[in-house]
Amino acid sequence: MGDTFLTLRTLHMTCAGLAIAGFVLRWIWMLTGSRLLHTRPAKVLPHIIDTLLLLSAIGLVAIIGFFANAAWLGAKIAGLAVYVVLGTLALKRGRTKGARAVYGVLAIVVFAYIASVAHSHDPLGFLRAWV
Template sequence: MYMAIKHIHLLCVALSGLGFLLRGLWVLARGGLPRWLPVRVLPHVVDTLLLASAIALAVMSSQYPPHSTWITAKIVGLLVYIGLGTVALKRGRTQGVRAVAFVGALAVFGWIVSVALTRNPAGYLAGGAG
């Protein structure tokens, strides 16, 4: 069961990241998000499954914040990612602000993935050959 949930989680990570990348590029190129229903609804479905699978994995493996510092780091990173993503897709007043927030959100997303892969709260910021 653990491996099935882990695979769902990894699939949702990929879908969520790809979806954000595509929506961010759309916003920067067109100045707004399309009003098409799947574009508005699908990210919420994927991110809900992503969060639910993350909670299930944490419970199944008994790794909880703040006892697992790498999980705590991922949660803090997730909050930063959500904040930057909201600016990039909706709240940024200018294209420049949106672009900077978009690049920042992508960097944070990459860092969160690196934290998960290394189980080090610094992720790729820890340096060294992995």
């Protein structure tokens, strides 16, 4: 179990890092009007990375159990839903570039919250400092 857990955790953390780096890069490309945003790798790689991120998360939950960790895992899942909505608004659905810029910043903050919840196993993550 130990080796499998460490492997999945490493894969999960690597994919999370790649996912946020890819999001930020695509967000910058969108804001600057770069043609790179419309290339095949920019369209395909995020799906591959996100799929590996999700599969590794499922594997980790299978090992550690959901119910014993429901509070912080639930917070991560809720944060993920918010991040996906904000990310979509930042890259495609925001009406103006200004709105997309704001949504992008908010998506990055929510991603940081999710990472802090994962690190601390506390549903409040970095928000704990203000409570």
